Amino acid sequence: MEHPNLEGLSLNEEEEGFRFEFDEEEDEQVDLRWCLVGRFICERAIHFNSMKIRMADLWKPLRGVTIKETKTGKFLCHFAHPIDMEEVLNGGPWTFDNNMLILEQVQLGMQIEQIPLYYVNMWVRIHDLPMRLMKERVGTSLANYIGSFVEYDKNNNFTFWREYMRIRVRIDVRLPLKKYSKVMNKEGKWCTVKFKYEKLGIFCFVCGVMGHAENKCEVRFSMEQDDGTRGWSADLRADPRSRGGRPASRWLREEGGGPVKQSGGDVAGHSNS
Known part of the structure; x- marks a missing residue:
C-alpha cells in the first residue's frame, strides 16, 4: 500500500478556510x-x-x-x-x-x-425629582446611571407640574435593578429620586435581577440564614399609564385648552360600564 507523500505538508494548513461570494438575490x-x-x-x-x-x-x-x-x-x-x-x-x-x-x-x-441577548430597552419613571431638574440633560445622566440612555420622553412635558420624568433606558438584565439615586437641589441639599420601571416582568426581591423569583435565587440559597430582609420590592413596578376617559367637567380645561379627561373611577349615580 502506497503512503501519501507528506513532505512539505504544513501543520497549519487545516487552519486555512474558504471565501465565497454571497448571492444578493438569495438575500432578498x-x-x-x-x-x-x-x-x-x-x-x-x-x-x-x-x-x-x-x-x-x-x-x-x-x-x-x-x-x-x-x-x-x-x-x-x-x-x-x-x-x-x-x-x-x-x-x-x-x-x-x-x-x-x-x-x-x-x-x-x-x-x-x-447574537448576545442580555439587554432590554425599558421606560423608567424618575420620581421625586426637583422641578428645576426636569430637563433632558438630567434625564440622560440618570439613564446612564441606570443603564444606557436611549430616549427622553418630551411628550411627558404636557403640564406645568409633572409627577415624574420618563426616560427610556437600555438595561443589562444580568445586573440588579437600580432603585434610586441622589441629586443635589438648587439649595445645595441632597435629595433621593426613586426609579419605577414600566412593564417590569418577574424579578427577584433578594438580588434585584430580572428573570427569577426569590424561590429560585442563588444568592438566597447561599445565605447561612435568611432573616427575611429584602433589598427590592414591588415598589419598582410602575403603575399602568392612564389612557384617558370621559371629561371630568365641561368647565375645566387643560393647559392646551381642551377638556380635562377623567382617567377612571365611578361618578355618583353612574357605573363605568
Missing part, C-alpha cells in the same frame, strides 16, 4: 434586516405554540410575522414589512406569563446563536 428572499431574534428571561421552558399566538396578538403586525424556535431555545421572528418590526422594537418590553422577552435585530453576517 429572506431579508434578515426584517428579523428579530429573542429569548425569554426565565427559569422554565416556554410553551412555544401558546407564546407565538399571544405575541402575534399583542404585536398585531399588519403584514404578518413568522415565529420559529431554535434548538437553543431562542426565537426567530421574521416580519413581512420593516414597519411592523420597528413597531415591535419600539413598543417593548414585551412579556409572556410575566416573563420578559429580549429582542435584538438580526445583523447581516451574524449567526443567530452568536
